[in-house]
Amino acid sequence: EVQLVESGGGLVKPGGSLRLSCAASGFTFSNAWMSWVRQSPGKGLEWVGRIKTKTEGGTTDFAAPVKGRFSISRDDSKNTLYLQMNSLKTEDRGVYYCTTDNYPSGYSSGLAFDYWGQGTLVTVSS
């Protein structure tokens, strides 16, 4: 059974930093591109960024609102994805989900976000 479990959320002051983790199991993590998606309370889904597999360079892409402030990394030996968030703003608050993004063995053969975690809540407030 595929599982994605996010952790690391919490309360942080504006300008602060936070690192989220996503522990993966039940699939070949090293073969999956991974994305982070966030959702502000009562609002819609917003893609944050993604990382490709190491064999494809491990390159990252980010949404404009977080570019330069957030970074994504992965540790395939630990089956874990990370989201480092710096210079946090109040508008960065919300639930952060990790998802598979282009996982060829997924429901959609990698064409959609097939597997999602349950999310971790980030609150940015003074």
Next chain:
Amino acid sequence: SYVLTQPPSVSLAPGKTARITCGGNNIASQNVNWYQQKPGQAPVVVIYYDDDRPSGIPERFSGSNSGNTATLTISRVEAGDEADYYCQVWDSSSDSWVFGGGTKLTVL
């Protein structure tokens, strides 16, 4: 960046057909995914690549994409279909995934 526009809400009686639209400039040239999100839960993909359905998703769910509008169609709507629905595309001009604003489906 690319913008996807969805109606905020759609309401209809059980047994009817729901059509949720997703508007975007020449969206027909994009591959559209659709997600269902129920309260307190993570999203689930219900349609991918415009009109493909993952295993386990009822045949009542279908998708189409033409011109400037993609459509998620849910036939014979049931109470259990009440959820928020989001469309999604990859915007190659900005190298980013884009979600529509979401549509709340209410079954009366």
